[in-house]
Amino acid sequence: MKKLITAAFCGLIFGLGLIVAGMANPAKVLAFLDLAGVWNPSLAFVMGGAIAVAIVPFTLLRRRSLSLLGEPMQFPTISVIDLRLVGGSLLFGIGWGMAGICPGPAIVLLGAGIAKGAGFLLAMITGMLLVDRFDQHRKTV
Template identity: 50%
Template sequence: MKACVVSCISGIVFAVGLGISGMTRPVKVIGFLDFAGKWDASLAFVMIGAIAIYFVAYRLIRRRSAPLLADKFWVPSRTDIDLNLIGGAAIFGAGWGLSGFCPGPAITSLASGVPSVGVFVLAMAAGIYLHGLVIGLRRFRIRSVPSGIQIAADA
């Protein structure tokens, strides 16, 4: 229960951070991605601020054997660079550049009440379900081919 209160407060702080930083404004995002035009480097500073804090905090926190309100840390452990990683990031980037929204700012911007944001978030949810469907089909197909091919578990 306490962990969920922390999640909720963290979500609020995260959203306020996105709003103050300019990440909720597609014009800023597209300005940041417009290297060939009048480049707006502002959003690089969002990453610098966030990474600097998390870089230090991560090292301090991981000295603990466990988090304060849970029995273990859930931290990604994969180190392989595969086509899914690169292809997925490439597809995400294309959608980010096209719309000017990434997931956090889009969800936060639902609060604006602007219908277009809802359209984006619904499409994003559909994209997530579509991925689940494609992975499910791929697993099914591979399982039904008796070639002994194994695919890595999805992280």
């Protein structure tokens, strides 16, 4: 129960941060991505601030084997840049650029009852299922 409450609290804080920063506003995100038009650089400061705040805790956490809740620390272990990573990054960027939404803000929009968030999440989940199917098919061939 402690893990569930902690996860819900962290999700709430993250969602509120997305709302306050304007990351859940697709129009603001699209204005950030529109370098040739009326560019809004404010999200660059949000992202830069988030990275600056996260550097110290992540550096300290890398030295730990267990989280504060006693769970094993899980950090990415794969460091190879391959076609799958590049392709997934391109698809993510294209989707973000077309909709002005990425997964975290999509959940915020869904919680606010905004249909665009539901549509984005449906498309994202469909893509994830298709990739899983493709991977399973590839392993059997």
